Amino acid sequence: MPITINRPTIEEYPDYYQEYMNLLPEGDILYILEKQAADLRYMFRKISDERAEEAYAEGKWTMKEVLQHLIDSDRIFGYRALCISRGEEAALPGWDEGKYVYNSLANIRPLESLLDEYELTRRSNMAMFRSFTFEMMNNRGVANGREISLRGLIHVMAAHELHHMHILQTRYLKRK
Template sequence: MELQNLRPDQIILSLQDTMTRLEKLLRQLPESAWQLSIAPGKWTVAEIVGHLYDTEEVWGGRIEKVCHEEKPDLPGYDPESYVRQRGYKQYNLSEMTELLQAYRQHREKTLALLQGDVWRRVGVHLEEGEMSVQVLTEILALHEQHHLQQIEQIWQTAQQQE
C-alpha cells in the first residue's frame, strides 16, 4: 500500500470517517449479506469486518506502544491466521454487533493517543524497519479505506444480482 503523505488532521479525519461509514453501511446490510464475498475463496463481509477489528487491535496496540515507549519493537502478525482462528465467518448478527462495539472502543482509545508531538515518535517494525506514529496511522487509515471499498463493492454487486 503506497503512502499518500497525509497530514495528521487528514489521518484523524479518515480514521473517524471510515468508522462512521462502516457502521452506517453495516446497519443497511441484511444478515444474509454478511456471508457474501467478492469472489470464491475471498473473505466474506463478516471476515473483512473481523479483520478490521484485528487490525485496529494490532495496529492500535503498536501505536500505543510507540506513544509510550522509546523506539519499541513492533512484531509482525498474520492477518489470515487471525481471521481463521477467530472464526469470523460463523459470527451471527449479534456477535458482529458486539465486535463493532469493541472495534469502536479500540478506535476511540487510538484516537485519544494522537495528540501533541506523538506523530514523530518511532518504533521498529521487524519487517519494515523504523515507522513513525504518522506512518502507522496513515497505513491504518488507507487500509481501512481499502476494505470499506471492498464491502461496498460486495454489497453493490449483491444488489445488482437481485
C-alpha cells in the first residue's frame, strides 16, 4: 500500500544535514529517489572508464569513487532505515567515508559495474521504503550518535545524493 512520506521537521534529523536538506525540492520523496537513479545513469552516459577515474583536484575522489560513495551511502542509509523501522533501540554506528572509498578499490572496477550496483541498491531500498507504514515514519533511532526519524533519514538520503550530484556536475563534468 503506497504511503505519502511527509517532509520532516528540522528536529527529525541532525543539524549537520541542513545544508543538504536545503537542496531538496518539495515533492514526493519516493519519486525524487527514483528520479535520482535515472538522472545519475544519464549523467554518466558518455563518460569513459578512464575519464571516470579522474579527480577534479589533487586529493579529491574520482568520479568512480564518488559513485562508490553513493552506493555505500545507500546501503548504510538503507540499513539504518531498516533498523529504525523495526524499532531497533541500539545506537547504530557512524562510518569513515574516506576509509570506505579508499578500501573499495572503485577505480579498478568498470564504470558500468558500479552503475549496475548503484541501481540494484537503490531499487532494493525503494522496495523496502514502500513497505513502510505511515506509523513507522515517526520511529526514531540513533545513528552516528544523533537521533533521526525514519522520515528524516529517507529525506536525508535523497538530500545527500543531491549534494554529490551537484558536485559531479559542477566540479567534474563542467571541467572539460
